[in-house]
Amino acid sequence: MWHFLQSVTQLVKFVWRSHPLGCVVAVILTILQGLIPLANAWVLKVLLDWLAEQFAGQKDIINEQLMGLLIAQTVLIVTAAMLPNVSRYLNAELGRRLTISIQSSVYQKINQFRGIAHFENPEVYDTIRLAEEGAEQSSGQTLQVLTDLIQSLVTLLSFVSVLISFNLFLANLVLLAALPQLITQLQIGRQRFGLAYELSPTERRKHYYSFLLSDVYAVKEVRLFGLGTYFLDKLLQLYQRTHHAERQQQQRELRWELGLNIISSIVASIAFVIVVSAAFAERVSLGDIMLYVNAVTSVQMASGRLIGAIAGLSEGVLFYSFFEKLLNLSPDLPVPATPYPVPSLSSGIELRNVSFRYSDHHPWILRDVNLQIPAHHCLALVGLNGAGKSTLVKLLTRLYDPTIGQILWDGIDIREFEPDEFRRHISTIFQDFMHYDLTVRENIGLGDLSRIQDMPWIQKAAKQANIHEEILRLPHDYETEITRMFAEEMTGEKAAGIDLSGGQWQRIATARMFAREADLLILDEPTAALDAQAEYETYSHFKQLMADRTSLLISHRFSTVRMADAIAVLEAGRIVEYGSHEALMRSNGTYAKLYRLQAESYMDSPQPHSPASV
Numbered sequence: 001m002w003h004f005l006q007s008v009t010q011l012v013k014f015v016w017r018s019h020p021l022g023c024v025v026a027v028i029l030t031i032l033q034g035l036i037p038l039a040n041a042w043v044l045k046v047l048l049d050w051l052a053e054q055f056a057g058q059k060d061i062i063n064e065q066l067m068g069l070l071i072a073q074t075v076l077i078v079t080a081a082m083l084p085n086v087s088r089y090l091n092a093e094l095g096r097r098l099t100i101s102i103q104s105s106v107y108q109k110i111n112q113f114r115g116i117a118h119f120e121n122p123e124v125y126d127t128i129r130l131a132e133e134g135a136e137q138s139s140g141q142t143l144q145v146l147t148d149l150i151q152s153l154v155t156l157l158s159f160v161s162v163l164i165s166f167n168l169f170l171a172n173l174v175l176l177a178a179l180p181q182l183i184t185q186l187q188i189g190r191q192r193f194g195l196a197y198e199l200s201p202t203e204r205r206k207h208y209y210s211f212l213l214s215d216v217y218a219v220k221e222v223r224l225f226g227l228g229t230y231f232l233d234k235l236l237q238l239y240q241r242t243h244h245a246e247r248q249q250q251q252r253e254l255r256w257e258l259g260l261n262i263i264s265s266i267v268a269s270i271a272f273v274i275v276v277s278a279a280f281a282e283r284v285s286l287g288d289i290m291l292y293v294n295a296v297t298s299v300q301m302a303s304g305r306l307i308g309a310i311a312g313l314s315e316g317v318l319f320y321s322f323f324e325k326l327l328n329l330s331p332d333l334p335v336p337a338t339p340y341p342v343p344s345l346s347s348g349i350e351l352r353n354v355s356f357r358y359s360d361h362h363p364w365i366l367r368d369v370n371l372q373i374p375a376h377h378c379l380a381l382v383g384l385n386g387a388g389k390s391t392l393v394k395l396l397t398r399l400y401d402p403t404i405g406q407i408l409w410d411g412i413d414i415r416e417f418e419p420d421e422f423r424r425h426i427s428t429i430f431q432d433f434m435h436y437d438l439t440v441r442e443n444i445g446l447g448d449l450s451r452i453q454d455m456p457w458i459q460k461a462a463k464q465a466n467i468h469e470e471i472l473r474l475p476h477d478y479e480t481e482i483t484r485m486f487a488e489e490m491t492g493e494k495a496a497g498i499d500l501s502g503g504q505w506q507r508i509a510t511a512r513m514f515a516r517e518a519d520l521l522i523l524d525e526p527t528a529a530l531d532a533q534a535e536y537e538t539y540s541h542f543k544q545l546m547a548d549r550t551s552l553l554i555s556h557r558f559s560t561v562r563m564a565d566a567i568a569v570l571e572a573g574r575i576v577e578y579g580s581h582e583a584l585m586r587s588n589g590t591y592a593k594l595y596r597l598q599a600e601s602y603m604d605s606p607q608p609h610s611p612a613s614v
């Protein structure tokens with residue numbers, strides 16, 4: 001309960017910070033709306049009293065008085081009609097501000113993670129996703145609930161003060177009757193919070209299956225393997241599971257609410273009896289009867305709304321708890337308080353006694369690796385699937401830190417550098433490179449944002465990656481949007497976006513790598529998707545391009561690997577061989593065995609021009 005209240009307070013603070021002035025105005029409008037029912041009831045009471053006195057011949061109503069009262073009534077009616085519209089607009093505006101403020105907090109926090117460990121840890125990743133999804137959904141709802149809360153509280157207090165002035169016992173009775181409801185609703189709120197928390201992994205799986213059933217990236221396999229019904233069944237099973245849990249919760253709520261409604265009806269009847277007996281005893285006027293009966297029902301209604309709003313807060317609080325969890329996540333990589341400036345690489349990179357595992361619960365992936373990448377040399381890293389090559393790249397780019405050992409850049413431990421500055425000295429093409437649904441120019445220019453508009457520079461990178469000519473054949477050459485998701489909007493016309501082949505995408509990603517003037521190039525399977533001719537052309541190019549650059553090349557294609565100055569063989573996380581192609585062939589170890597295996601399959605291949613890969 002304490003945590004619930006704490007989270008509500010934090011949530012309110014967050015709303016406040018997003019737009020203080022808007023909050024003040026919204027609160028004033030909400031208070032006014034909360035007071036209008038009492039003002040209405042009061043005008044009605046005065047009117048009834050005057051009428052009763054007039055009928056009894058005790059008083060002649062003066063026209064001006066009646067006029068004043070009717071004007072007051074009209075003003076109240078008009079205000080009551082207008083305030084909700086203005087409030088709705090203001091709430092929507094506050095909702096927009098709140099959304100931006102929550103979204104930017106979420107993404108700023110996410111951007112503060114310097115590595116990728118949090119994203120590769122399912123539990124933390126879940127928190128990130130839930131905070132992100134909650135940020136989208138809950139801002140409008142939270143505001144609505146907070147408005148309801150304030151408005152019903154004001155209405156409640158205003159009518160309670162009327163009841164106190166009439167009959168303290170009655171006021172206490174009505175409030176006491178609301179107490180079990182309040183306690184129950186707080187309990188229900190807590191249960192709903194717990195349920196939503198418990199169901200959140202299921203909800204995320206539901207999103208995943210919906211994605212598989214409707215997303216452009218998944219649709220090909222789903223159609224070809226006939227997976228639609230399989231995934232739909234899984235989705236429906238999850239719906240059954242969540243509906244079952246929700247149904248049970250609602251049945252619990254229904255039982256409580258029915259019981260509590262009986263109590264409040266009995267209280268309303270008792271109140272009515274008290275008011276009517278007072279009237280018969282001639283202690284109150286006709287207008288008073290109206291006012292007090294009104295007060296009893298209004299207090300009951302307002303307490304119902306108030307209590308409902310408190311329960312409704314549970315969802316906002318649920319989101320906030322994920323948000324808070326995200327904000328409290330510790331940094332994934334330590335950053336030095338006074339980082340060293342990153343020097344241009346002149347002597348080289350050294351991995352010294354590096355061992356690594358993803359966490360204490362995971363096995364060791366790299367074991368006591370000692371490896372040199374001399375400046376202006378190309379080192380190739382080969383090894384079977386799962387040997388740890390990509391993991392080594394993650395360490396080199398400081399997406400993770402070694403568990404044991406050091407990585408030295410010109411003799412300085414890379415942990416001494418500011419990660420973003422360090423990464424500006426490195427350019428990569430990853431095995432699972434990104435396809436950005438953007439223009440060709442942007443896809444290449446993202447390699448160096450400062451040059452994203454620099455066409456000669458971007459064209460140079462495209463030529464280095466051997467893709468320039470093909471880009472020129474696209475409908476709007478470098479300004480062509482490569483997308484399957486968005487309709488292209490160019491020169492006022494709308495057309496379906498175009499897509500590229502796997503090899504073309506790979507060369508665009510290679511151009512992106514070249515767009516960054518970096519000290520170290522890392523190429524993780526850069527030719528996997530290229531056809532024989534493209535690979536040949538790219539590599540005759542690469543050889544020149546890499547001539548004076550420092551690079552690490554990872555490939556299963558031995559025709560590519562051969563061009564490196566030195567080759568390191570990684571086996572089960574250890575470097576087992578190191579040397580030039582010729583030297584390794586002579587020593588007749590793992591490299592020579594893999595090389596011959598590939599060459600044999602190449603010889604046996606029914607397509608003699610296509611290079612084989614391990």
Ligand SMILES: Nc1ncnc2c1ncn2[C@@H]1O[C@H](COP(=O)(O)OP(=O)(O)OP(=O)(O)O)[C@@H](O)[C@H]1O
Pocket residue numbers: 120358362365383384385386387388389390391392431
């Ligand atoms: N985020 C991670 N968490 C836990 N284990 C991981 C993670 N990423 C990779 N691994 C494990 O680390 C080992 C090495 O994977 P890695 O991707 O480095 O191999 P690789 O040599 O690049 O393989 P391939 O040639 O198939 O690309 C594998 O056993 C893999 O399951």
